[in-house]
Amino acid sequence: MPDVTKREFLKVSGAVIGGIAAGTTVTAAERTDRFIVSTKGKADLSDLTVVHEMPGINYAVVRGDESEVKRSVKSYEADIQIELDSPDVNEEAPTLEDSDYEGDPGDVLQWDKADLDVPEAHETTEGEGTRVAVIDSGVLETHPDLKEPLNVDLSKNFTDDGGDHNPVAGDDHGTHVAGIVAADNGGGTGVNGTAPKTDLVDCRVFSAGGGAAFGDILAAVVYSANIDADVANLSLGAYPVSRQAQGQFYGKVLNSAMTYANKEGTLLVIAAGNDSADLQHDNGTQVDLDNDGEDETLSGGYWISLPNEGAQALSVASTGPIGYGLSFDLDDVDSPADSPAVYTNYGTNAVTLAAPGGDYDISLTDPVGGVPAYAYDLVFNTVFSVESDEDGESEQVPGYGWKAGTSMAAPNVAGAAALVKSSNPDYNANQVEAALKKAAEVPDDYGKEYYGAGYLNVVDAL
Template identity: 75%
Template sequence: MVHSTRRDVIKVSGALLGGIAVGTTVTAATSTDRFIVRTKGRGLPNGVEVVHEMPGIKLAVVTGDEGALRSSNGVKEFAPDIELELNEPEPNAEVPTFDASDYEGQPGDSLQWDKADLNVPEAHETTEGEGTRVAVIDSGVLETHPDLAGPLNLDLSRNFTDDGGDHNPVGGGDHGTHVAGIVAADNGGGLGVNGTAPKTDLVDCRVFSAEGGASFADILAAVVYSANVGADVANLSLGAYPVPRQANGQFYGKVLNSAMTYANREGTLLVIAAGNDSADLQHDKNFISLPNEGAQALSVSATGPIGYGLSFDPDVTESPPESPAFYTNYGTNAITLGAPGGDADTSLTDPVDGVPAYAYDLVFNTVFTYEDTDGDGEPDTQVPGYGWKAGTSMAAPNVAGAAALVKSANPNYNANQVEAALKQAADVPDGYGKEYYGSGYLNIVDAL
């Protein structure tokens, strides 16, 4: 495989594990004037202002006086909103990115081992996701990326944070842009990368602010919004773990289940990253991982090869693409499917075409970098590009794109039938435990 057409000088950025779900925790920082409210279906009291209404479900997000909520006959129960803080690991390896203008890849590029292993080109002989809609609930999708401008629905895309920006990433990272590309990148006119469902209608629901945190309430609102705009699939490559099952943890689990059950009933399949804590979710006693252990969640673990960049042949890697990634959460009843999310052995540092060999075992797709274009020394412009990330955050959108293909091929399927088709087609790979896969490793072609 020849990669000599790539840049001689490569911009380097990013952590090895670039997933939002990596090490995410619910912190003690709760809001003192922002609340999630379960209502009785009546009006809310004076003294509060509605931040998010959730049509179809008896939940609301408000700011204002806690006393007014406590004394209201229209309020069933409430709790402070909480912030999901991103505690990503310190970069222990640098991963390259390419500017879009310098990238010379072609459809079916050998860097995308995940699409090849899933037989995505063969699946596209049946459908490319026409007639479906996928919501990406994440850190924002860069609308100027050449591989995403086609699939992205600008009319429906929303910012659920209060940072004053639009749906695009505002000072934040490119996590959502990478996730969106895995779902729906359309090759940017033949020079970019492949998504699993490039003809789907992509809706960007930004819930992470420039500061890197996400309000639990904003995530709930985005889930309900996705259902109300007719999304067939919503991808959530985010999470919090460990969350105690007691005290307010019970409330947050309850309202999450309400939102997720509503979305499922409206026909939206919720595909959710299982998390990157190497945790046994089956035997963690009094803790829960949210939202992937919520009601109706299709929880996705991550797999990946080791040594792919040494040969560009998945059949001769040290570990195959379907082997469990070192970081993935697991648990037989906590995982629905396994899918490519990337793995790495950072001892494989020898460069291959200027790129550390281990990088090729991560998932390659759409990203962006920040550049200083006005000369003030501060990065101010987002430059579309391509790069690698790993995590269950990358595995989930491989499943979300597959779900869109199944729905496209079977337009009368509801969310449960789409999930059933994916589960029935999957098998646990020989030599590996069911706890890493649930029903098995993603098999798109047979699911169609």
Template identity: 70%
Template sequence: MVHSTRRDVIKVSGALLGGIAVGTTVTAATSADRFIVQTKGRGLPGGVDVVHEMPGTDLAVVTGDEDVLASSSGVKAFAPDIELELNEPETNAEVPTFDASDYQGQPGDFLQWDKADLNVSEAHETTEGEGTRVAVIDSGVLETHPDLAGPLNVELSRNFTDDGGDHNPVGGGDHGTHVAGIVAADNGGGIGVNGTAPKTDLVDCRVFSAEGGASFADILAAVVYSANVDADVANLSLGAYPVPRQSLGSFYGKVLNSTMTYANKEGTLLVIAAGNDSADLQHDGNLISLPNEGAQALSVAATGPIGYGWNAEDESPPESPAFYTNYGTNAITLGAPGGDADLDAIGTGVPWSNDLVFNTVFSYEDTDGDGEPDTQVPGYGWKAGTSMAAPNVAGAAALVKSANPDYNANQVESALKRAADVPSGYDKTYYGSGYLNIVDAL
């Protein structure tokens, strides 16, 4: 299957709310009293409450009266906070439940085509990410998962939402747990799964609330926090698209660029999912995808096989572009395994989900017998998306940093780009510098 001939330019529809287009990942402005503020360095006015201070930048997140901000001589600019939603490929809603008995107790890496194709085991002969730190800015990481308990730094992990929970997932999905596993799962040689950098120090920055949305302001605060706790890499498997460059879209882009530039200066490489809209980000008019088109972003497109372990005759290689991935020569830095699927195979009984990325997840079970799910039970499962491709790169970046501790963020990115090549027969627009090559980057 040749994916690069099947693209349609995305058609943007919907009204504009506060300068933000209603698309697949952007909803509307949040409550009218929560704002992202750019100050003039003279502090914030009285009458507002600070939610996030964001030290090191001239930004803050506050709640209060808009009129107070508008009349303050210390405020340079401000705009209402907005809420983002996770945008996953349609295949994720159809993924079957994993039953380990189907695989007769074989280790989970039996299903990890992504790690095999990236030669992660060979890279681990050099380093497993020792001495590095990776922040996962997402929906929370389940600290009781046996493959994540070792890498996860609970002390530094934070909840950036206002839902009252801790860093663990609260009433939400297992997206962040899956992402974290791709980065750093450590099965210790048992019946589990492997991450790319299992010896990194993993910091969970939860920005998705129990209701399922993520505040743009909370994401900015988590990026600054990641830099301030000396994370070498921050993974953001999230985004907003389409956002118009004009109107308030320019403010959000400006404060994002300021935040991302600060993180980069402090040594934190920002690895960001390119998005799952099948969109040509290079030729989409006066629109932008955030944060992957922000300053200093390492934007990752997704690849994946078709027929892995179930249809060798029609199999496409792991480096072929996934049907859902965003693309665009100047909008993509690298391509990496994120999973693909033959949509016609869904529901036919063949193991099409093998083409997705297999790693750590959890499920909710009713353990007290009241008929309501109340306990998060660790497990394993499949997902696809640029959300899965980005953490493969984030883990690789941790390995490069571990092998080259004097590298700054730009040098780590440069090593990854130099080692990558565009696969023969495929279009550069899906890869930027090329397909992730960890071993040659070390």
């Protein structure tokens, strides 16, 4: 585990921000062993251990005593450790092994690909000639649906836990995200990704000890740009973050990395978050910021959700059906596939697009095919389980399962962006985003705050 202070970086105890109780969402703690430093001016890093150089921007991540850091550079802040935030439903989400479903699981269970008309899009392109980086918890390279698209040579571990790019422990979040982008159906018996012919690069930023360091995320963004990734998917984030004090520094360095990536042609597709939060109206709240027993009133855009509200971000909200497992017919559901998910963050200027990420009504517990009916409204794709082999050693066994979240919506957009780039190889990152936005439409009966430009339309974007 990394060294962190006992003091939480996000001090908003008990406050209700944008419809959520702060403290129930992502927490971030300051690290005492690593720092993000500006390399401008007379910075001298010779007495420090450089963890990430981040060529292309004027920042680096270093390890050392704060006293030495203070002597070596003019501007710095402690690195921070961020925990992954997912809807509670994922804690009990079943896998295909729990069901009695027979046949190719990609045929019926992937309502997200059906609603996006991905098979029709594949008549034009499957993402050939593109590269997508998945900045997440690692991608299982032995999964039969990910072996072909995964570029093992470029995949990299950005943490300091000593492992390789593969996931550690039982965290299959990144494997699920990668499958949504690029699963290639494992020779005809698995699941489908939106861009199965893209070159998939795994950038692991979540460590064996838990959490992801902000500095590792920044380094992965810069790396993605420097290996000419056309798209980088970030199904991660921290909310709420103050725009004041240290928040100004973190926002500045993040914007520097994101602007650099955009300039280099890498479109950053980022999950909007799973707090049911109105990111557009998160002011006017009474919060005891300094723990003096008196509340202060927040105003002037106090909070920001990072990295999805950073510069050049394509922020993705989540949608999903309710009742798909009762009929396996998207025309016969309680709520359509393009309706806002109960957990998704929203906000008119904080969301760029909406896409399938899964929804749920936890009361739909009656079993269908051996699993609760609500599970079929989640997104189905690649996962793995951890089992013990005959020698008692643990091994990661590839499989398939359900998850929900803006974490699942973002890779649907990332895969679509790869298809647009494949069809239009001369497009830069802004042109790819513009094509996706132009093709999208806000569904009837729902507000723009849940959709930005609208619901993802892959076929028309091509």
